[in-house]
Amino acid sequence: MPSVFTARALLLDMDGTLVDSDAVVERCWSRWAVRQGLDPAAVLRVVHGRQGHATMAELLPHRPMAQNYAENAVMLAEETADLEGVVPVPGAPAFLAALTGHPHALVTSAGEQLALARMGAAGLPLPPVRVTAERVGAGKPDPEGFLKGAAELGFAPEECLVFEDAEVGIAAARAAGMRVVGVGPRAAAFGPSAHAASLEDVVVAAAGGVLTVTVG
Template sequence: MKYVLFDVDGTLIDAVANQRQVWRTWAQQHGLDPDEVHQVALRTTPMETFARVAPDQDPRECLAALHELEDDDVRSGVYSAYDGASELLGALRPGAWALVTSNYEHRVRGRFARTGLPVPEVLVDAAAVEEGKPSPVPYLRAAARLGAAPGDCLVVEDAPSGVRAGLRAGMTVWGVNTPVPVDGVHRHFGTLRAAVRDILAFASGSPSPASPNTS
């Protein structure tokens, strides 16, 4: 049996503009340059971002303010599921797929409810593991909860840290929603829509085209 493990933001949900706005608002609240803060946030965890852009401020208070803004965005932000996400998730067998996110479960559920996407039985979020991506722990935890061997799992990701996590977990990793392949991916698709047929073929155990890159 084959299994599919999905990243969420940037893979199934288009939240790029939302994250940019959340960080912009946070930066303005703290008297910092929004563009500079966002560029740092793209490459680091929130706590690392605070250490670099606001070293004189309490990181716990910084994180609390960021979390409040993110929760507000779940309730009122404008975002959407990527084309193909609803069709893809609806076609997968229950118990054969999971979500693995660096976000928190309540936000994922809120966004999925607003975009009409189904939530699987297994959802591994930031609170479920001590080590986040690029550690392999989140993907290995999801596989264990599904009863899956790592070699039977396909990871679908858009971010370098997630790709590294999947590779370190010993899984097949496909990249989506990026103009060029993220280093290390076994296959690359420019959009999620372009990957739907092949992901479903993997999940069913059927052969799919062997080309490493698909536009």
């Protein structure tokens, strides 16, 4: 049975939700793992949805955070320059087209330049409201980004519906008091309010300032 939600605004993660950037993430973070003497597969299980310095802190807990921030700046530049294989998630162009003129925001752990680069490489329009890594004090799974996105759009948390693919993002949405649609193969395991294999399984209709979202 399809799941049907009504909302006043949608809050959208980027990587894994709108943009398939797995190829870049795997290349960059696998190289980083090898440099640190870590198992790349173990690193890739942790990295999705987090800010880079938070991933480093999780994997190397005894390392000074200043080193993580410095290394993350290098990593961000590397990821921003590497756009090979960055494509839209199936259904993303039509999904975003359906949101044109309706309240929605991008809430991503990526920095502004990385978000611009990846959305551009995928040929996707940028939402007018964007909450990127530079704009929060605490990244996902902290709810700050989603709460900030809702506030900037002018809606209460319970009026918003989140789209996410990663465990930390789904946890952040829940902590913000929001319903969340899990997108893609990773998301189903993390207990979202509903799950879509891709955005091809999501239909958005708008009437009277209310968005009706059908999943499945």
